[in-house]
Amino acid sequence: MGNKHSLMLQDSDIKSIQADTGFSASQIERLYSRFTSLDKGNSGSLSREDFLRIPELAINPLGDRIVHAFFQDNTTSARRAPHTSDCWVNFKQFVRVLAHFRPIKRNQENKLNSREEKLRFAFKMYDLDDDGSITRDEVLAVLHMMVGENISEDQLISIAERTMLEADVDNNQMITFQEFCTILERTDVEQKMSIKFLK
């Protein structure tokens, strides 16, 4: 894994990734070519800088969060190299994260692109400190990222508090993943968090 990866993708790797994520071989090939084009250092893995070199991602308000999600997703495999624990993401991890965005097909069960996994990914956008819950300050921070100067600080605080109030069913001052799912239960996550290319 990791640095041991050659630039060519092994058939066995493709197979295992296929089994893992449900991508087709050709999709994996294309993702791999994208991966290598992002991998400026030819190290077989991507750093945060590699990601942020994508211009639009760098200016994306959630760019940092998205990149972070790539690194923070596979803690187990990242543990392989302790000194760079979450500084690198290899192709397998890369594909695994992207697998969240495959459109859901009715007859094709896959745990990675299920509704819950999609929501979990969205949840990570808010969960800045990775503690599995969203606090008011985290909501506020996300709001800061999202909105421009149209809304005053006071109003943002009010909105954040109101959001907490609505979502925080058990009144413990934080939104758990469960509460998050409850609020978003009618959002069409399946469509909104799917990418046609990955179909």
Place this chain on the structure above:
Amino acid sequence: MVSHEWPLKRRRRNLGIAPDNVNINASTTPEAERTSINNDTNKTDDDDSVREQIALFPESSKNEDVKDSPNFEYMFVDPEKPPISEDFPIDEAAPADFNIKDPALDSRGHDYDNIASVKDLPEDKISPQQPQEAIPADEVHPEVHLLLQPKSDAAAELSPQETIPGELEASNVKPDVIIVQPGDIVDDDPCAHYHHEHEPGVYVASLRWYEVGVYFTITAFVIFAGLGKLVFHKMHWLSSRVPESCLLIVLGVLMGLLVHYSGGAEGDTDCASAVTFPRFTSQAFFMVLLPPIILESAYSLHDRCFFDNLGTVLVFAVFGTLMNAFFIGVCLWGLATSGGMGEITLTLKESLVFSSLISAVDPVAVLSIFQEIGVNSGLYFLVFGESLLNDGVTVVLYNMLSAVMKMSTVTATDYVLSVVAFFVVVIGGSIIGLFFGILTAFFTKFTGTVRVVEPLAVLGFAYLAYITAEVFHFSGIISLIVAGLTQAQYAYPNISQKSYTTVKYFIKMASATSDTIIFMFLGMVLVHEQHAWQTGFIVWTLVLCFIARVMITLLLAPITNHYRLNPIGIAEQLILAYGGLRGAVAFSLVKLLPSEFEHKELFITATLAVILFTVFVQGITVGPLVNFLKVAMKSKRPRQLLEEVNLKVVDTMMAGIEEVIGQIGDNKVRAYLKAVNDKYFMKWFTIPTKEDPLKKLYEKIAITEHYANLYGPSIIIEKTMQALSVSRQNVNDGESIYESQRGSQDNIVSGELDIPMNSYLGSSLHVHRGSRSSQRRRSSARHSLAPSSTGSRTSKGSGGAYSREEDAKILLKAINNNAFNKLHYTCNKNLLDEDDQDMMKHMDRRRDHAKRLARLAAEADHAGGGQGQYVSSHRPSDYHGLPELYEDFHRDVSDDVPEDVMVLVDTRNLDAIMNFHKRHNIRKQSLRQRSYGDASTDPVSPDPLLSSTPESGHNNLA
């Protein structure tokens, strides 16, 4: 109505209209008039010449008469016909009105003389109005339509010529006179009152039925239909099963029956129905009735979900409709020529015209039905968007085919041209719509100080978009849809909340009225028209309509699914096919077929059959079918802030992910468009202080919650008290008290409130308090309202001197007598100070209030801990805004109510303070301990029963 002797009658009656001008213009003696008319009558023998005159007449009259006369409301004149003036010289000074004092009206006076002399004739009972009816607008000439009846005196003048013995039975006339006019103006002449009116002289009282009759009828019907709708929706068991279109058709039929039987079966030849039976004309339909319906639908199309499904909608609306029309047309033609439907000869062109109009799906019926059912918004916008755009396509197709049909020879070039024309018409319409939409935005950008013109600008420009497109022969409907969508995007942010509300409700009302009127005509036609029933044709039409729609939907859906992220399921496809209800547009188009059209009657009958079948059968069964197929429904929950936030987050996130993948996808395109939109268009077209939708939603929620807070506590207390009195019989059994209270609390939070004062905010109340707080409430209620268990907190406490029932009554009374509540229960909310309904004012007040409370809290801090201390330090007189109310409340309540309840009332304030402290990083825990002392052991929740939200709890009385 159309029978064998009609042609003759018609010819004679047709004549009736033309001499109107002659008489007015000639202004000579009655004898002279009569001769001129006689001349005309002579011409009657020559059918063609009469036709020509009739055809041409409106042109001349248009110039002089129509504009001014109240009796010529709408007139459509073939612009290609040159006006003739030789035969009917036009008097430029023709009076616009029947001004009785005007000597210029002499000619009319003469007319009456005529009538008087006619009355002496044996045939005097024959209605002089007869000729009017005989000009069923579309029968005179294909291009000449009169919505309203021509001047009745025109007919009256003709009466001498019309008195052909035996042509009419006098009996037809009489009863209607009675209907039309109350008995006080009675004469043997059914229209005598009318003539009276125009005799020179001043009348103190007179009846002007002829001028106002049509408006009266229509208004009365619309009001009647409104009442019908009210009743219909009150009967929820009915309205939840039957679409509203059914009701409108039924009402229209009733109206039709009324006119039919009151107006005399033999072709309403009397004054009454001749005037009150309005005409349905192309002009009226396309220029007046249709635009509001389309515009209203276009406004409600402005939704993210619609744009997400835009591609699919366009495929279905354009290609689906075209395929539908051609499939049905060709099949009908094939069946007709092969003899598959009995004795009928049908040319291909005819059947194509028919099939194009029968393909028009009615957005109104679809809108109401699918809203009622509440299917998921994806399917909803698919069906609704398709049915709306489909109308645009159908009308274009219909016009084109009608034009083709008039051509004697059609070459291949014509076919190519018509395809080109189709796209030119659609795209031209879109461009004009876009132009006017943007113009509206520009206009409204500068209306900040003159708010009154905003609704006018929005509606006016939208209508102008429609009209302009029609001027250039583009599709007005498409233009209007695009204009509406553009306005919703760029003009709405510019206009004030009030203007928005005005536009919204005005267009809603106009659209409902139009729809009602169209269905009124439909019902009347259903009763009146001489139906040409042709079983084979009609059955085949029904079957083909159904098959074609299902087939084409099932054919197109897989194709679009290939490009869609979430495919349209088979159940949704079926609903999409089944939801193709026909309605107003199809009916209007068929009714507007030129009268020389050979199968017009048959087509009308067939269209009516299809409409009735789809609206009644499909409309009623589509709901159960949706349930049966288990189509995903729309959540009834109101939109929550986190959802709105999340929408943005997910969009941004997905754009980012697509960047990572390096492919250009929907999200990236959307992000790009949004960036361009925000950076340029919004800046150019909207005022700079545009508001974020998030903020808008927040304000909406906050204001609703504010109202909930305003009334919520009283409601809860009231409910609780009721529950207490209910549970009195269980007073000995502690457990069951809890149980019943728990039950009642659940009722409260689940929104089962049915208290009068709660009528307008009931839903919002339960909406925001929802289930999230039921747990909290339950626990706090248990502890605070069952004193026996927590008696330690009160001196009067358990048992006490008063029974629970008395407590309840007293508290209830106190609450109801509270001046604040009195104010709000009795006042018309609309008459309250406008400031009270403005969000920012409320926010300001809240801020002020929070400051006061902070000061109070600081005092309380100094005064030291302890519960009693806290409560007493909280001086009623300091209560912001309404100290006397607070005192009232205390005076009324505090002596008689268990202290438990009083504590609750006061903790509302505590809660506000806590919230304030929380904001300023004062630890909640410490405050709780300060105020309750033994908070760790006391189970009373810091978020008490009576305050719904920490943030705004202090608004309970303010």
